Amino acid sequence: MGQFFLTGLCIFVAFLNFDYVFTQTETLEISALGKLKGSFMETRLGKRIYAFRGVRFGEPPVGTLRFEPPVPVKPWNGIFDASVEGPACPQPLFQLTSEDCLRLNIYTTKLPNKDHLVKRPVIVFFHPGGFYSLSGQSDQFGPEYLLDKDVLLVTVNYRIGSLGFLSAGDPKLLGNMGLKDQVIALRWIKKNIETFGGNPDCVTITGYSAGAWSVSLHLVSPMSRGLFHRAIAMSGSVTYQQKLGTNQKNLAIKQADVLNCPSDTVENIVSCLRTKSATDIANTFNAFDEWYGDPVLRWTPIVEPEVPGVERFLTAEPIDLIRQGKVAHVPFIGGVNKDEFGATAILPVEEAAKGNFTFFEQWNSDWDHIAPISFQFERNTSRTNYISHELKKAYLNGTATLENIDGISNLYSDALISFSGHRLVNLLAASTNMPVFYYHFMFQGRYSHATWSDGRPFGVVHHDDLMYVFYISRFPKFVTGDPEIPTVEKMTAIWENFARTGEPIPKDNLLFKNVEWKKFTTRHNRYLELDVEFTLKSGLINSERMAVWDRLFPLSSGNY
Ligand SMILES: *[C@@H]1O[C@H](CO)[C@@H](O)[C@H](O)[C@H]1NC(C)=O
Numbered sequence: 001m002g003q004f005f006l007t008g009l010c011i012f013v014a015f016l017n018f019d020y021v022f023t024q025t026e027t028l029e030i031s032a033l034g035k036l037k038g039s040f041m042e043t044r045l046g047k048r049i050y051a052f053r054g055v056r057f058g059e060p061p062v063g064t065l066r067f068e069p070p071v072p073v074k075p076w077n078g079i080f081d082a083s084v085e086g087p088a089c090p091q092p093l094f095q096l097t098s099e100d101c102l103r104l105n106i107y108t109t110k111l112p113n114k115d116h117l118v119k120r121p122v123i124v125f126f127h128p129g130g131f132y133s134l135s136g137q138s139d140q141f142g143p144e145y146l147l148d149k150d151v152l153l154v155t156v157n158y159r160i161g162s163l164g165f166l167s168a169g170d171p172k173l174l175g176n177m178g179l180k181d182q183v184i185a186l187r188w189i190k191k192n193i194e195t196f197g198g199n200p201d202c203v204t205i206t207g208y209s210a211g212a213w214s215v216s217l218h219l220v221s222p223m224s225r226g227l228f229h230r231a232i233a234m235s236g237s238v239t240y241q242q243k244l245g246t247n248q249k250n251l252a253i254k255q256a257d258v259l260n261c262p263s264d265t266v267e268n269i270v271s272c273l274r275t276k277s278a279t280d281i282a283n284t285f286n287a288f289d290e291w292y293g294d295p296v297l298r299w300t301p302i303v304e305p306e307v308p309g310v311e312r313f314l315t316a317e318p319i320d321l322i323r324q325g326k327v328a329h330v331p332f333i334g335g336v337n338k339d340e341f342g343a344t345a346i347l348p349v350e351e352a353a354k355g356n357f358t359f360f361e362q363w364n365s366d367w368d369h370i371a372p373i374s375f376q377f378e379r380n381t382s383r384t385n386y387i388s389h390e391l392k393k394a395y396l397n398g399t400a401t402l403e404n405i406d407g408i409s410n411l412y413s414d415a416l417i418s419f420s421g422h423r424l425v426n427l428l429a430a431s432t433n434m435p436v437f438y439y440h441f442m443f444q445g446r447y448s449h450a451t452w453s454d455g456r457p458f459g460v461v462h463h464d465d466l467m468y469v470f471y472i473s474r475f476p477k478f479v480t481g482d483p484e485i486p487t488v489e490k491m492t493a494i495w496e497n498f499a500r501t502g503e504p505i506p507k508d509n510l511l512f513k514n515v516e517w518k519k520f521t522t523r524h525n526r527y528l529e530l531d532v533e534f535t536l537k538s539g540l541i542n543s544e545r546m547a548v549w550d551r552l553f554p555l556s557s558g559n560y
């Protein structure tokens with residue numbers, strides 16, 4: 001509490017040491033740690049993007065470096081080919097992966113040269129994917145919309161799944177590898193981004209879902225302090241209904257068991273898992289499935305033990321750190337979507353239409369077992385069954401039926417996403433002086449990440465808002481005249497203005513019909529509703545549902 005912070009402009013500081021030359025031919029060469037060859041892309045409105053993809057920021061975490069904290073990349077000789085996409089980190093059902101995946105993509109429309117200094121706000125994006133999937137590759141999160149604005153974008157890969165998050169509360173398996181990867185990417189950016197025309201003193205970290213968990217963790221990590229100046233956490237936060245705890249040794253044992261490794265000691269687990277291929281490890285994903293794909297979140301960050309000589313990413317439970325005011329005091333935007341994980345209802349409903357009520361039968365006969373798995377709360381404690389019953393009563397009036405399937409949708413949404421976002425903005429407003437902006441994304445476009453089998457969008461689900469910030473290649477690229485374009489223009493304007501000034505909405509901007517996005521405070525709960533129009537609303541998003549969670553997971557209990 002009470003720490004001083006500035007929300008001023010990211011001031012252009014006019015000095016830059018050029019100790020390199022670049023020539024612009026068909027491609028482009030820049031040297032910092034070494035030379036890089038980039039390629040050209042084009043924004044939605046036709047500006048040239050200088051793209052450097054697959055740039056290695058960490059040494060390949062292979063062999064004895066597997067499961068270890070990352071090692072920053074060493075200078076290289078020759079020209080690093082950043083004109084092609086780099087690999088994703090190992091994950092199931094994805095072909096183009098490699099363990100040599102500590103890569104980032106840099107996009108800008110203006111490079112500096114010796115006559116012209118450029119220092120644009122830097123936006124760093126940490127991808128979603130539950131800490132076990134996706135990547136920062138350009139087909140998943142393309143720069144074509146955002147780069148119509150004067151910002152520099154960096155998308156970051158980080159280790160995921162067991163390779164990124166396996167932990168045992170033991171020096172031989174500390175955990176949080178994927179988050180430390182993100183930190184060394186941020187350090188790389190601080191050191192090198194000026195070369196690309198980015199301002200290292202004006203860095204906005206953004207992330208979605210697992211990436212938003214990451215952003216909320218960087219707020220409280222001592223390793224991340226000073227590396228960023230604004231933060232956007234979309235649809236997710238580490239501040240959910242469980243403690244992180246100090247390890248996931250149960251998963252380490254399971255990972256060893258499914259690959260026929262000994263699981264008696266951490267040393268045996270780690271040394272045996274180092275002999276397995278990254279693909280074999282990634283492909284055991286389904287072994288961690290407990291009930292039709294649940295729990296959605298399997299590997300989590302943990303509170304690390306103290307080990308001499310090793311930097312700790314996380315020193316205590318994030319909620320405790322926030323409540324003690326041990327937070328990077330930066331302007332913050334957080335929010336959730338209308339339907340988030342609601343589309344989980346599609347399969348049960350479509351099966352029921354065929355006369356198959358398996359899901360409903362299991363929910364009703366085995367709720368006490370299923371609820372803590374699917375809705376990710378404490379298991380096998382004296383409160384577990386009580387919480388299960390209360391959730392079933394509040395969302396389903398005691399029984400799961402086809403008629404109240406919305407209750408199942410809302411439960412998934414709130415358990416996996418909405419409650420954590422609600423708790424984060426409330427905690428930040430209560431314990432810090434940070435400017436906190438809260439939103440509810442409601443805009444229904446023509447496309448969605450979740451559709452009924454006849455192709456109709458389910459609603460505004462998890463990830464859907466990202467398609468107005470990034471070109472996501474599984475959807476058409478929006479063009480002038482499309483009904484999605486006003487949303488693309490508003491979302492990208494907010495990102496740019498926030499990155500530049502710490503305020504989300506540009507002043508005097510007709511695009512927003514002069515709506516004011518007032519801060520969320522403990523005295524004034526309010527949020528911006530992002531629909532066809534953007535409207536300031538009073539109160540909390542889904543306030544009645546959130547009250548159930550606040551009651552079941554009170555901060556005073558220490559059980560969160
Ligand atoms: C009913 O649905 C469940 C869940 O999708 C599935 O596992 C099962 O095979 C289905 N049963 C029939 C008879 O289609």
Ligand SMILES: *[C@@H]1O[C@H](CO)[C@@H](O)[C@H](O)[C@H]1NC(C)=O
Nearest residue numbers: 250369378379380381382384
């Ligand atoms: C549940 O807790 C009891 C008592 O603490 C313990 O004996 C039991 O092994 C636990 N069961 C599971 C599945 O963890």
Ligand SMILES: *[C@@H]1O[C@H](CO)[C@@H](O)[C@H](O)[C@H]1NC(C)=O
Nearest residue numbers: 393395396397398399403404
């Ligand atoms: C809830 O269930 C009870 C029976 O268990 C029923 O009497 C009541 O009408 C239900 N309420 C609603 C709103 O459906």
